[in-house]
Each structure stands twice: as structure tokens, then as C-alpha cells.
Amino acid sequence: MVFNMKKLVRVFFSRYAISAFIILVELLLCAQLVFSAWAYSYVAVLVAAVISLITLVFVINRDANPEYKVSWVIVILALPFFGTILYILFYRRRMTKKEERHLRGLFAEINNHRLGTGNFDMLRRRSPLASGKARALMNDDTLSEVYTGSTSTFFGDGRRLFESMIRDISEAKEFIFLEYFIIDQGVLWSKIHKLLREKAKEGVEIRLLYDDIGCMKTLPSHYEYSLRTEGINTYRFSKVSPSLSSVHNHRDHRKICVIDGKVAYTGGVNIADEYINEKERFGHWKDGGIRVSGEVVRGFIKQFLSMWDFTTHTISDYEKYLSFVEPLKFSDGGYYIPFGTGPIPIYQRPGGKNAFLNLINQSRKYVYITTPYLIIDYELTESLCNAALRGVDVRIITPGIADKKKVKLMTKSAYPYLMRAGVKIYEYTPGFIHEKTFVVDDKYAVVGTINLDYRSLAHNFENALWMYATPTVQVCKDEFLNTVDKSERVDESKSKLTLSERFVRNAIRLFAPLL
Template structure:
């Protein structure tokens, strides 16, 4: 009997090594999967089949092989017509100039690894309450005349989702070109039937990269975690909110939902639109959006122009550049006085962890705010582990007590900031399709700082002593979660 069990275990270990090592991946993720497959024979392989497989080459090629030359040239021409980004920043925008100067290396980084230009002449409004955000969004959707493109990780078939769908159906009947992309797992429970009225009205909806929740096709990884809206090519939204009642605080489990989202007008909307079109065309090859149609990329109107500078940055498993993670690291490196972060999941890789530790040890006021409650218990234990480790190096850690904190924001000094869909974790850095707006604007940075300070009134600092006084069982769970952090 013992010989049989030993033989099975040896075979399991050999197969585990072959399975994990045959595909290139981060070394920490490699060891984490070897641990799972060897310590949990058979069951580990079932888990791996859902969470460890790479994105198929077919889907990667569908995304990577799109020719973006015409669209990029069209955007460049439009921006040139409105004193765009290849020219000097308006010298009268003194505060914006100072922000761009401090972040010039960040601008260059994204130009090189994400091919995204610095978008000037933007007006940006920050939303932190779902009620305010969705009232404004619904008003903008109702006013659409030409096109609506929507992409959300979560589009629930609940009260809010139905309200927005009704608006989309109405606009589609009026001749507006409507396209909706959703993530099949993130929108679990929302079926194709829900979007049937939109299809019948002439609109279109479908899952990202045609990934439905079938047993053969099911994967936990490589989710479309982006949250974007573009209306008439003039109004854009990007941030952390999804479409669903819980984001309005209607879920008793989470209570008040604290998030951050941006409403944009100006040249940055061109870049949001470009990414939405790329995502749609990769997901619906038989129903392509024309990449240079005027209704999707109209000339920038004077009333839509502002004074804010920003870059729209995307990242995902189709590239090894980890663009948003690199942006986070560069932001932290640029901090001279303070770096304030809000994230629901704090599971940094070694490079991000070291950047935070170096900043704190260099005298930068590094503060990180995370939720006081989990939405994914095992992931939350990993968050607590890394929070306890960062506290040892002088990072101030806060638990947000007034509901659930879902915002993904970074504020550096009084000039730079980031708002988007990407968390501070392995999943957002390497596995998910994400989008962030990196802001070069002192007024916006200061507004986000005030929001952080206001949240501190409903938060509790967790000191080294607090973490040391945790129960042994909780500490044990945190250490176990940490071992599997690269694959959570």
C-alpha cells in the first residue's frame, strides 16, 4: 500500500513539474503552482485546469494582430488640429506644466511601453459615490446621438443594470450605434438573454474575447477587468465602479461602497475609444467597428476642452511589459513628500514591495488604505500579510471601516495621481486586462488627497503592535495565503 501511494505521489510530482514548467511564467507563480500540484494530488490539477492555464494563442492573436496604424494616425491628426500633444504644453497652465515636468519620465515610460501619448486639454471630474456617478452617466447616455461603447468587468442584470440597459435599448432604437462588452465571470448571472432587447433594437453585446462560462472554456484568470464608457466619442468614463446594485451600496454584506471613477472630456477620450474598439473587434470578429469613422473620433469641441493632462494606459496578458505595474513603480519612485494609495487588494510582487519599502525608508509619507472586510477571504488574508510586512518598514496602513473600499488610486505629492481598474496585486499586474488614467494635474491630485484625508476619518491605523497582537490562527492563515499570493 505504501509503495503504491509513493508511486502515485512520484508520478503526480513528475507530471506537476512537466505541467508547470512547459509554459514560461513568473518564478514565484511557478513555485506556487508546484506547491499546489504536489501537496494536493489530483485536486490540484483540477484547480490548475481552471486557474493555471495560459490564455490560448488563438485569443492572444485575435487581440495582438489588430492593425492599429490607421486609428493611431487618425487620432494624431485630430489632436494636431487642436494644438495637441506633440506640441508644447500651454505655457499659461503653470500648475499643469509643473505636474508634467515632475512626471516627464513617467510620460516617456508610457510612450515607450504602451504607445500612448500625453493627452492635454481635458476636463476631469472625480466621482467617489455611486449614486452621483450613475446619475451623471445615465444622463450622458440618454443624450447620445451617434455612438455608445461600454466595457465593464461586471454588468449585473439587477435594478441598476436594467435601468442602463433600458437607456441603451432606447438609444439603439433611435439609431445610435451601441456596443457592450462584459466579462462572463465578472458578470456571473447575466446571460445573453438579458441583452436580447438591445440586440433586437439594433445594438450589440457580447463577452470579452468570446469567453463564455462553459466547462471546457472556463478560466479564472485573464479576465477583462476594465471599466470604460465612451459616448459620441466626446464623453468618457474610467475607474473602479462596475454596473450593479452593490456599487450603489444596496448589498447588505458590503454596505456603503467607496470607489473612485473619472468622467472625461477632451483628447483623452480618443484613447479610451481606441481601446474600446480594439477590445470589441477582438471579441466580435464578424461585427467589427470601423476604426476611423467620424462618429467614433469626432473633432474636439471647444466646450469639451479643459486644462488637465493625462495618459490612458492599458495592460494585460497579451504583453509582457506589465505597463500599469511599471507606472505604479515609477510613480512611487517619483514621490518626494508623500505617496498615498487606496486598493482593495494589497498583494504586491517583489519589485512593487521594494519600491514601497524604499520610499518609506527614504522619508516619503507612504500610506496605504485597504478594506476592513474581505470580499474574497483567502485573498484578504494575503492582503493582511503584506500590510503587516510593509508596516515594519514605516508604511502607514489603514483599514477603511465605513463599508467596502474598492477604489484603486495613487496620489504622489501635489502633482501626480492614478485612477483606474488595476489593484496592487499579482492578478492586476500580470493576469487581467486593466486600464488606468495617469493624471498630471495638481488640482486633481489635491482633490484626490482631500478624498483620502476624508476617508481617514472612517479608517483605523494598523500598527506593528496591532499586527503582532493578532491571533495565532489568523497569522497562520495569512502566511499560508502569502505562499499562494502569486496565483490568487
């Protein structure tokens, strides 16, 4: 009881709780000012109505997903003028002119280190259809290009992935880059932390970037300072502050590890014990990721440094780190595109969503998907349905045991419409599946951090690896089919919601795009 009370006091007086309290007070004060003005002046009511009307016209005419527009229209109509304030504060990540200049300089620096069009031209000659999908990803936003001269290994188990990563870290000679949404103090982090300290003493350059909100329950508030004293150059992404800002809504959900420019890792795994099933949460925790080596590592170096420089307001020496990358003499013959996504206006287009749409819309035989959440917009829903209706074998695996009840309810509510079109839904009965993979037609695969929900597809910074004609595509397919064997197919009776569940679902769905 004493321990729980101490923990409660620590949480209550933490920087996060205090910041949340101050933000809530700021919102309440804004609301009080607005409603007080209404109470004492008909003019104020008229002004509020006019401002709300102007805002509605602005919202409706924006180039944005219609579902986001509907959610904001409801907020603005329900809270005249105050809804406009919320829209201005939270609709998009606002940047100062200084930030815009830095971002332009950063993107220009990164694009100076493109390899040219040779790999893309080879892909176009081999498959015009695949090159079309690749072209859609190759833009200034995603910082991506086509790589060959590489190999990859897919891990359908978090423990095996981290065992491989730890071996590679132990052999590092030049630099180690780590970027994770969650780092939790436990068995896994203890092993990695010990290795990083040893490598720092050996003179290896180490950079670590972690998300402030992602780690708010797992690391001390100023943990980065103690890591810096150990030679581990560490920063928190988007520190929580007691201010009304959309910045807090956009988190760094990426998972990247780069070692010496020789190998890189990404996938769904964070650095926490549940990802290696050292600690049980929601049954068996199934996750996956990928190890790459060769020319493709360039893409991961650029992805990491772009977020590092965005966070620290610096521009790194890209050539220094990219010079360590060498194409493999004996590669797997496949094509790779590491890409990143993020919120508007930093990223102009939803790269992850568009990559998925292109794969689904042009599929011929099958589309296999694993995702912990299935909260998707109309466009993605119809894309999956249309694929199934034209005879494509569309299968989706979601968790049997959910980590969040309301999110599970929203995921479950997507089942009936998809199933009526012929989409097959499975739930991973041993526990929680956190893996994020797409496998299509024995040709394509995407492995990364992108969940099929609004947060990943619109709000967070994410990363993934697109693959074409690599042996790993077949490995991903085999892993999916093995997981299907451990899962239960959802039938119509299991997809039904009770009256109370439908009520909660409908209420949440109104604002799901904003969450």
C-alpha cells in the first residue's frame, strides 16, 4: 500500500501530469472566456457564429481526408468559436519560419546524397508495374530511393530479432544509431544499455533518440542527461511542455537501429521486455522485424539522421556516415525502399497509406496483413473490399487479446463490412500481435512501424521498408501462414456488437480521425 501511494504521488507530481493539468486549465480558461462573452453579449454570440461559419467553409474546402473534415465540423458546430480555437491549435503541426528554413535546408542536404536513377531504371526495365509503385514512394517527403546490392532477414519473433541486434551491436566499431518510441528499463534494456556503455568507452559514436510521451511511464524525466554522462548522445523527441499545441499529438513512432553503416533493423518492436516475452502482457506478444545489410542501409541512415536533425535543430555530416555503406557483392537480387511518413505540413502526402493502397489496388492473387489495430478510413476499407470482390485472397490478422478495450471495439466494428465483401479476418488467439506487415502476390512486402489506424497513417512519424522480388517476401508469407494456423477465423456471430458496444463505437468513431 505504501509503495502504491508513493507511486501515485510520483505520477501525480510528474512533469507529464503537471503539463497535462496546465494544458487542461488553459483549455478551461479559453472555454470560460468564450462562454462568459456569450452570456453578456448578443454581439459576441453573433461574432462567434460568423467565425464558426467562416471556419466551416475553410475546413470543408481544404485538401484533406473527408473523415477528418467531418470530425472537425462536428467539433466546430458543437462548440461555436471555441471549436475554431481548437481547430487552429490542433488541426496541424504548426511550424515557425525558423523551423521551415531548417527543414528546407535539411531536406536539401539529404537529397544531395541520392544515388541517382540507376537502380530505379533497372527496376523499371524488370517490372513497369513495380516501378510505378516505387515512383509513388520516391519523393522529397519520404526521403526514399530504390536500393539494390542488399540482403535481408525477417524475424517473426522479437526475441530472435534482439538477439541478432545485440550480436551486431557487440561488433560495432564506428557508430550506433538507435531511435525508438518506447524504451523500458528491464532485462532487454539492461543488456543493450550495458553494451552501449562498453562501446562508448571504446570510442564508438552512439546516438539515441526516444519519444518523450512513449517513454513517460518507463524512463525518468531527465534520463537522457545520465546517458550523456556515459558517452551515449541522447535526445528526447518532442518534449512535453505545458502549452496548447498540436506538437504533442505527433509522436516519433519509428523503430530504427543502424550499426556501422553495415546493418540496420526496423519493425514493430520497441526496447521493452514484453517484446521478447520476458514479461507477459496480454498473453503471448507476437512481433516482428527485419535486418538488412548492404546498400539499403543508406536509407536507414538518412531516416535516422533526418529525425535527429529535426529534433536537435542541426544538420549532420551525412557523407561521413553514408561513406561506410557498401553494396554487397553477393546480394539477393531484390529491390528495397526504406521510407518515412509524418504529419502535415512536414510531409505533404500520406506515404504509408498510399503505399498500401497501391499494393491493394494492383494485387492479383492475395493480400496478407498483420496489424494490432484496424481503424481505417473509407478509402482503405473500400480498397480492401474491392480487392476481395474481384477474387483476391485478402486476409487480415488482428490480436485475440487487446491491449486497449476501446481500440479493440473499434477494430471489431470494422469486421462486418469487410467480411461481407469476402475479406477473411483472423484473431491471434495466443495473445497480442503487434507485427505490422503487408505481403502481396509473392512479389511485394512491407515491414515497419505503421499500424492500420488514424494515428499511424496521419499523426505520427513512422517508417517502413518496401520490398520487391526479395527472398524475404516468401519468408514473410510463410510467417503469416504459420500465424494463421495459430489464429481463429472470425465468423459473423463473433463480429456482432451489443447495443452498448455499438453506442460506444459510434461515439468514438465520430472523433477517431482526430485521436
